[in-house]
Amino acid sequence: MNLGLSEKYRARIKDTDLIFHSAASVRFMDNIRLIVNTNISGTRDLLLLEQEMASLRAFAYVSTAYSYCVYSKTEEKFYKQPIKTEDIIKLTEILKEDQLDLITPKLLGNWPNTYAYSKAICEDTVRQYSNGIPACIVWPSIVVATENKPIAGWINNLYGLTGIAVESATGVLHTLYCNENFICNIIPVDYVVNNIIAAAWDVAQKLLLQIT
Numbered sequence: 082m083n084l085g086l087s088e089k090y091r092a093r094i095k096d097t098d099l100i101f102h103s104a105a106s107v108r109f110m111d112n113i114r115l116i117v118n119t120n121i122s123g124t125r126d127l128l129l130l131e132q133e134m135a136s137l138r139a140f141a142y143v144s145t146a147y148s149y150c151v152y153s154k155t156e157e158k159f160y161k162q163p164i165k166t167e168d169i170i171k172l173t174e175i176l177k178e179d180q181l182d183l184i185t186p187k188l189l190g191n192w193p194n195t196y197a198y199s200k201a202i203c204e205d206t207v208r209q210y211s212n213g214i215p216a217c218i219v220w221p222s223i224v225v226a227t228e229n230k231p232i233a234g235w236i237n238n239l240y241g242l243t244g245i246a247v248e249s250a251t252g253v254l255h256t257l258y259c260n261e262n263f264i265c266n267i268i269p270v271d272y273v274v275n276n277i278i279a280a281a282w283d284v285a286q287k288l289l290l291q292i293t
Contacts, residue, residue: 084126091130098136099285101277102127103143103262105203107240109194114183115172120199121206125166128210136287137138139215139281141272143242146266148200151191162205163190175176187257217280221273222266230271242267 085092108117128136131137149155169188173181185195193199207216226236226265236243242265248254 084123084130087132091133094130095133096129098138099281100127100137100140101143101281102140103277105194105200107142109196112178113169113185113195113197114173114178116195116199117169120196122170124203124206125170125210128207128212128214131214132141132212132255134161138202139217139284140207140211141277141281141284142190142203142216142218143277144204144218144220145197146220147197148220149194150197157222159204159208160201162193162202162262163198164188164202166206166209171179185275215284217284218272219277219280221276222268222269224273225267226269226273227271228269236270 102124106116128140131140146155149160152160172184176184179180181290189195189198192201204280207218223242225241226234239247243255245254249257
């Protein structure tokens with residue numbers, strides 16, 4: 082709880098007026114306990130902390146376009162969560178590791194991995210705990226290197242498609258098994274950043290209109 086912040090630092094951040102929340106584990110194979118503690122509990126605790134921020138004008142949560150990949154088509158709206166936020170947190174608190182591992186397939190259902198599963202729950206966490214907080218959710222697809230800013234081709238990791246591109250270019254990867262009928266939706270990271278900023282601005286503007 083409390084994001085590990087002391088009372089001194091909690092007091093210092095009460096004047097915060099803008100939050101971009103993109104911190105998360107993006108590893109598909111994290112176990113349930115780790116993914117819940119990192120992604121879901123962290124999001125809930127941040128939203129609880131924001132209740133103390135009287136000056137907050139916008140909270141932008143970065144989810145993923147694949148949070149509800151169990152549907153053939155998704156829209157910009159809230160869907161029914163696979164499990165309630167407090168229920169999944171409580172499970173990780175009362176069950177042992179082997180018990181959690183045993184029930185993980187049942188928990189995931191049609192979700193392909195714990196990452197997408199956690200993001201689906203997190204979206205409902207935002208809905209449930211925003212509680213008057215001016216909030217929005219952004220759904221980027223597969224994020225890759227920049228198109229223009231700060232420079233063309235910039236990226237600071239080797240995750241996902243970036244790792245595949247580097248391995249192919251260096252000759253480490255010679256073949257890759259794919260389904261030619263699947264579409265891979267990618268987006269440059271500078272596009273994503275611009276989108277997040279624009280979404281937060283829109284939320285802040287709507288709040289301003291309500292105040293005035």
